[in-house]
Amino acid sequence: MRVLAIETSCDETAAAVVDDGHRVLSDPVATQIDVHRKYGGVVPELASRNHVVDIVPVVREALAMAESTWADVDAIAVTRGPGLVGALLVGLQVAKSLAYAHDKPLVPVHHLAGHLHAVFLHRPGEPRPAGPAYPHVALAVSGGHTALYRVEDAARVSQIANTRDDAAGEAFDKVARMLGLGYPGGPVVERMARGGDPTAHGFTLPRFKDGGLDFSFSGLKTAVLTAIQRHGALPQGQDLTDLLASFQAAAVAQLVDRTVAAVTEHGVRDVVLAGGVACNTALREALGEALGARGASLHVPRPRWCTDNAAMIAGAAAALAAKRAGRGHDPADRRVNAVGAWQLSP
Numbered sequence: 001m002r003v004l005a006i007e008t009s010c011d012e013t014a015a016a017v018v019d020d021g022h023r024v025l026s027d028p029v030a031t032q033i034d035v036h037r038k039y040g041g042v043v044p045e046l047a048s049r050n051h052v053v054d055i056v057p058v059v060r061e062a063l064a065m066a067e068s069t070w071a072d073v074d075a076i077a078v079t080r081g082p083g084l085v086g087a088l089l090v091g092l093q094v095a096k097s098l099a100y101a102h103d104k105p106l107v108p109v110h111h112l113a114g115h116l117h118a119v120f121l122h123r124p125g126e127p128r129p130a131g132p133a134y135p136h137v138a139l140a141v142s143g144g145h146t147a148l149y150r151v152e153d154a155a156r157v158s159q160i161a162n163t164r165d166d167a168a169g170e171a172f173d174k175v176a177r178m179l180g181l182g183y184p185g186g187p188v189v190e191r192m193a194r195g196g197d198p199t200a201h202g203f204t205l206p207r208f209k210d211g212g213l214d215f216s217f218s219g220l221k222t223a224v225l226t227a228i229q230r231h232g233a234l235p236q237g238q239d240l241t242d243l244l245a246s247f248q249a250a251a252v253a254q255l256v257d258r259t260v261a262a263v264t265e266h267g268v269r270d271v272v273l274a275g276g277v278a279c280n281t282a283l284r285e286a287l288g289e290a291l292g293a294r295g296a297s298l299h300v301p302r303p304r305w306c307t308d309n310a311a312m313i314a315g316a317a318a319a320l321a322a323k324r325a326g327r328g329h330d331p332a333d334r335r336v337n338a339v340g341a342w343q344l345s346p
Contacts, residue, residue, distance in 0.1 A: 001019070001020060001021070001074045001075065001318050001321060001322075002017065002018070002019050002025075002068065002072055002073055002074050002075075003017070003018050003021075003073070003074065003075050003076070003077050003107070003314040003315075003317050003318050004016070004017050004059070004062065004063070004068075004073045004075075004076050004077070004098075004314065005017075005018065005076070005077035005078065005109070005310040005311070005313040005314035005317060006055070006059065006076070006077070006078045006079070006091045006094060006095045006310055006313070007078075007079045007091065007111075007114070007308055007309060007310040007312075007313045008051045008055065008079065008083075008087045008088060008090050008091030009079045009081070009082070009083025009084065009087060009088055009091075009111050009308060010042060010047065010083055010084055010087060010143075010144070010308055011031070011032040011033070011035075011036060011042045011047045011050075011087070012029050012030070012031055012032065012307070012308040012309070013029070013030040013032075013050065013051050013054035013055050013058050014027065014028070014029040014030070014058065014308065014309050014310035015027075015028060015055075015058045015059045015061070015062035015310045016028075016062055016309065016310035016311040016313070016314050017062050017063065017065075017066035017068055017073070017314070018121075018311055018314035018315050018318065020318065021117075021120070021314075021315045021318030021319050021322065022120045022121055022122060022128060022129075022315055023122065023123070023124055023128075024121050024122065024123050024124075024311045024315075025065070025066035025067075025068070025124065026061070026062045026063075026064075026065030026066040027062070027304075027305075027309055027310060027311040028058050028061040028062055028065060029058075029308075029309060029310075030050075030054040030057075030058050032046070032047060032050050033183070033184065035047075035050060036183065037182065037183045039183075040173075040177045040182075040183050041173060041177070041183060042084070044084045044085075044086055044087065045086065047084055047086070047087045048084070048086035048087050048089070048090060051087055051090040051091065052090055055090060055091065055094050056094070059094070059098070062310070070102045070104075073102070073104060074104070074105075075104055075105045075106070075107055075317065075318075075321065076095050076098055076099045076102075076104045076105070076106050076107070077095075077106075077107040077108075077109050077313050077314050077316070077317030078091050078092055078094075078095035078096075078106065078107075078108060078109065078313070079091060079092075079108075079109055079110075079111050079114065079313055080092065080108035080109060080110065080111075081110065081111060082110075082111055082112075082144070082145075083111055083144070092108075107317040107320060107321060109313045109316045109317050109320070110316075111308075111313075112140050112145060112147075112149075113154075113157070113316040113320075114312035114313040114315070114316045115140050115142070115145075115274040115275050115312060116138050116140065116149070116151060116157070116272060116274055116316075117154070117312050117315045117316040117319060118274055118301035118305040118306065118309075118311070118312040118315070119131055119132065119272050119274065119299045119300065119301045120315060121301065121302070121305050121311055121312065121315055122302075129299070131299060132151075132270035132271070132272050132297070132299045133269070133270050134151065134152060134153050135150055135151060135152050135266070135268055136150075136151050136268050136269075136270035136271060136272060136299075137149070137150060137151070137160070137259065137262050137263050137266055137268050137270075137271050137272070138150075138151050138157075138271070138272040138273075138274060139255065139258075139259045139271065139272070139273050139274070139275075139287075140274050140275045141167070141168045141169065141255060141273070141274075141275045141276075141277040141278060141283075142167060142168075142169045142275035142276040142277055143167055143169030143170050143173060143184075143186075143276060143277075144167050144169070144170070145163075145167055145275060146162070146163040146167045146168045146169075146215045146217070146255075146277075147159060147160075147161060147162045147163065147215075148160040148161040148162075148213060148258060148259060148262050150262075150266055150268075151272070153323065154316065154319035154320055154322070154323055155319075155320055155323045160213060160262050160265075160266070161212065161213035161214045161215065161258060161262065162214055162215070163214065163215040163216065163217065164208075164214050164215065164216045165216050165217060165218040166216075166217040166218050166221065167217070168215070168217055168251055168255060168277050169186060169275070169276055169277045170217070171217040171220060171221050171251060172184075172185040172186040172189050172248075172251070172277070173185035173186070174221055175189060175221060175224050175244075175247055176188055176189055178224065178225060178228060179228070179234060179235070179240065179243075179244075180234060186276065186277060186279070186280060187279075189244050189247070189248060190248065190280055190281065190282065192240065192241060192244050193241065193244040193245040193247075193248045193282075194241075194245075195241055195245075196238075196241035196242045196243070196244055196245025196246070197242045197245055197246070198245045198246050198248070198249035199246070199249075200242035200243070200245065200246050201223070201227055201242070201243060201246035201247075203220055203223050203224075203246055203247065203249075203250035204250070205250070205253055205254050205257060206219055206220075206254065213258045213261055213262055213265075214258075215254060215255070215258060216254075217251065217254075220247065220250055220251060220254075224243065224247050227243055228243075248280075248282055249282075252280070252282050252283045252286050252287075253286075255283060255287070256283075256286050256287050256290050259271060259287060259290075259291075260290050260291065260294065263291065263294065263296050264294070268296070269295065269296050269297065270296065270297050270299060271287070271291055271296055271297070271298050271299065272299050272300075273287060273298060273299070273300045274300075274301060274306065275306060276306055276307045276308070278300055278301065278306040279303050279306045279307065284298075284300055
């Protein structure tokens with residue numbers, strides 16, 4: 001099954017062509033980082049306007065890179081949410097129009113289903129990743145999401161925990177903004193934290209009275225702001241490095257703590273780490289070490305497919321269609337439009 005997918009949930013205009021749910025033939029992305037950098041974060045209306053400008057050229061580029069025509073495409077997939085409403089609308093309208101014009105089934109895909117599927121992607125000529133066994137636990141962590149899931153299969157996913165305030169990626173961005181380090185904050189914080197003392201500031205892990213595994217990063221952001229105010233001016237040199245190292249260590253410790261607890265509680269042996277923050281080396285290493293000590297395995301997508309992209313949407317769409325086919329449905333049946341969306345169990 002060859003799927004062309006469109007992803008416009010935030011500030012990346014992406015399209016991709018993927019074979020059989022895992023072999024990525026093309027995945028061009030038009031980034032808007034330079035547009036939003038001067039504002040220190042994504043401006044929704046600017047994101048929507050730039051999607052309108054970029055989306056048709058990006059779709060054409062995806063087909064050309066994959067050496068494909070519309071006759072080669074079996075289905076069109078598109079991110080249906082969550083995300084910025086205006087940005088999503090651009091991708092949805094274009095995907096619906098293309099599906100109608102070329103007489104292709106349209107598969108709406110939950111954005112997080114794409115992130116969780118990214119671990120299976122590879123390029124032609126690369127070995128296919130073994131991937132996690134089902135069921136497994138997945139940690140989706142990005143600028144807009146920080147949540148834990150139990151994944152039974154491509155279509156059955158239940159939420160274990162969520163953030164009660166900010167997402168981890170948002171915390172990285174806002175700390176970087178406090179310190180005047182630019183946008184996006186994740187990469188610059190990770191780079192500048194190297195060589196710092198992670199124990200220089202006693203940032204602690206949040207705990208909830210109900211014993212839940214939810215996340216919270218608002219307190220950590222406030223603690224960083226308090227440390228800056230106590231310093232009397234924006235820290236520089238080693239003081240800055242130590243502050244960033246301490247912040248990053250506290251954020252990573254919380255993510256690792258909750259994930260390991262979920263693995264123990266659910267008795268699984270495989271964990272998927274997905275989303276833009278999965279690019280963070282400190283998080284990968286700390287989580288991999290903690291899981292390895294408990295006999296569990298960590299699976300992480302290649303960095304290219306950790307951030308928002310359309311290849312993960314195409315792959316998830318193919319997996320959903322395969323699940324329908326396994327239940328006796330034709331994967332090309334147009335009724336996939338109504339039921340092909342990934343659902344989160346309460």
